[in-house]
Amino acid sequence: MDLVKAEIELSNPRDKNNRSITTQSLVDTGSLHLCIPEHIAIQLELDELYKREVTTADGKKRLVPYMGSISIKFENRGCFTGALVLGDEVLLGAVPMEDMDLLVSPAKQALIVNPESPNIAMSIAKSHRTLGCSSLDNRSGQERPVNDNDHPTASQNCRKYPKTMLH
Numbered sequence: 001m002d003l004v005k006a007e008i009e010l011s012n013p014r015d016k017n018n019r020s021i022t023t024q025s026l027v028d029t030g031s032l033h034l035c036i037p038e039h040i041a042i043q044l045e046l047d048e049l050y051k052r053e054v055t056t057a058d059g060k061k062r063l064v065p066y067m068g069s070i071s072i073k074f075e076n077r078g079c080f081t082g083a084l085v086l087g088d089e090v091l092l093g094a095v096p097m098e099d100m101d102l103l104v105s106p107a108k109q110a111l112i113v114n115p116e117s118p119n120i121a122m123s124i125a126k127s128h129r130t131l132g133c134s135s136l137d138n139r140s141g142q143e144r145p146v147n148d149n150d151h152p153t154a155s156q157n158c159r160k161y162p163k164t165m166l167h
Contacts, residue, residue, distance in 0.1 A: 003027075004104055006111035008092060009073040010036070012044040013080060019044070020073075023090050027104055027111045030057075031093035034072060034083040041067050041085050052084060062086070072096050075113055077121050099123070 004027040011020035021043060046067035055061050068082035072092070077100035092111070097103075101114045101121035114122065 002109055004109055004111060006074060006092065008090070009071075010040065010044060010090070011071045011073075012046055013069055013071045015045065020071075025090040025092040027092050027097070029094050029097070029104060031091055032095050033093045034070065034081055034096050035086045035091040035093065036067070036070075036083045037088050037090070038085050040090065041065070041083070044070065046070060046083070049082060054084060054086065056086075072100070074100060074102060074111065076119070077102060077113060 005024050006027050007022060008025050009020050009022050011018065021040060023040070048065045049068050050066040051063050052066045053061055053063050065085040066082050067085055069080050070083050072079055072081060079096050079099040081096045081099065097111070099121075101117055101123065103112055103114050104110075105112045116122070
């Protein structure tokens with residue numbers, strides 16, 4: 001699949017003048033965060049909140065500014081997030097895409113609104129299953145109770161928190 005780009009609108013929610021920047025972004029499901037070039041952070045007058053150590057595609061680690069908060073809009077969706085100041089183009093990562101309930105369509109080679117929820121972003125706030133107390137058996141595909149042979153923390157959590165507390 002070729003590189004997917006999408007037009008997004010970025011703004012500083014604390015800006016009383018409500019200025020925004022419409023820009024092309026590289027859509028990267030392998031990246032977690034929104035990444036913006038320094039000139040966008042300056043134009044939006046974003047505040048540096050923290051420093052973050054990031055690993056780039058070439059495997060190198062770098063310390064970069066984490067700015068925020070920033071508003072992202074795509075079609076009928078929007079979210080608030082932080083942004084890493086990194087690179088020379090805007091990169092839209094998986095976390096803001098998930099927050100806005102967006103998908104990458106391989107057929108269209110485009111970023112799209114989730115067709116299962118076209119009018120409003122859908123999100124999971126609470127699992128419908130018992131958290132951490134069942135596991136999918138790789139051979140049969142059936143759920144089975146977690147036991148001590150599984151990850152020790154999952155097994156401990158199941159004993160510590162009864163099923164009724166995890167629903």
